[in-house]
Amino acid sequence: MQVSNRMTKNPVTISPDTPVSEARDKMKKESIHRLPVIDKNDHLIGIITEKDILYASPSPATSLDVYEIHNLMSKLKVHSVMTKDVITIGPDTPLEDAARILADNNIGGLPIIENGLLIGIITESDLFRVFVELFGAREKGIRLTALMPEKRGELADLATAIAKAGGDIVSFGNMLGENATNRYAIIKVKNLSEKEVISAVQPLIERIVDVREI
Template sequence: MIIKTVMTPNPIYVSPDTSLTEAKNLMTKHNINKLPVIDKKNRLAGIVTKNDLAKAGPSDATTLDVYEIGYLLSKLTVEKVMTKKVLVVSEDEVVEEAARIMVEHDIGCLPVMKDDILVGIVTESDLFRLFTEIFGASQPGIRINLESADKPGVLSGIMTKIAALNGNIISVVTRESKKVGDRRFTIKATGITLNQMKQILKECDLVAEDIREIK
């Protein structure tokens, strides 16, 4: 899966001379927390977040009234508070690479570029949405979580038996185990009962750490 398929295309953006008040109003109107900043040459100049705007405002201890605060924010521009060194990804980058960058650098979004043009933005929300889709979270079924030796054929036996009962696999997710030589598996299937799944695991000589019916 590539970024182009999960990003928000044609994101709302601002220019460096946009006031903080305008930026804040845009975020509120469109229910977003990040705004790419595009300069007069249509190049990505930075990114500004709701947190940046909050930091730029007066502290709670200020003696300014609401009108004075509003005036100051209307005169302060995005260029003064934005992050200028912005990490980006290509629209053809794989999703897991974007997720890795966001985790390693502790950032909540990545502008998506095609050549030097901004074509989208991928955020934590986009990845969380994808996460729920990968796990089939919105669909009912039998869900099992188990740990087994990381070797060929572990999953094929389970899947063959599920298919033989006219069951349907809607999600298979694997990840590394803390135990060397093992791997963790999460499988979700429909069209079979909880007891049938338990019997399948017994026949495959596997023990589920967790098995449940999701309705």
């Protein structure tokens, strides 16, 4: 799946000459944590986040009164505190690549550019929702985490064993194991009891790490 399937289209934006206080108020009103900054030609020139505004704000220990702080923030413009070197992606970027870029760069959102124009944004919250879908977190079933040998066809054999036992797989993922010889399999199954799931997979795995009904 690509980011175009899960991005927020036509995101809320802001101009570079807007006071930082207005940017803060807009984020609060829209319940968002960042605003792409667009110039008069609708080109992305930066991004401003809640963290940027926090760093630009006077310290809580300041001797300034509320009026002085408000006056200071109203004079400070978005272009002076925004991040200018924005990491962007295209709409055909795979979701897992977007997640990797966010994690590797310790950022919370990626503007999506097509033909030089901003068409959307994907954030860590969007990817959390994808994670929930991938693991069937809103569906009931037996969730099994098992350590299994790193062998060709092993995942297919596991799926076949569950199907033969009468189970339906809600979600199926795998992760790096304890070493190069094994992997963790995380499976959610419905229409089987916990005992039946264990019985079906036991001959194919090294050990069960966790099993529970959720």
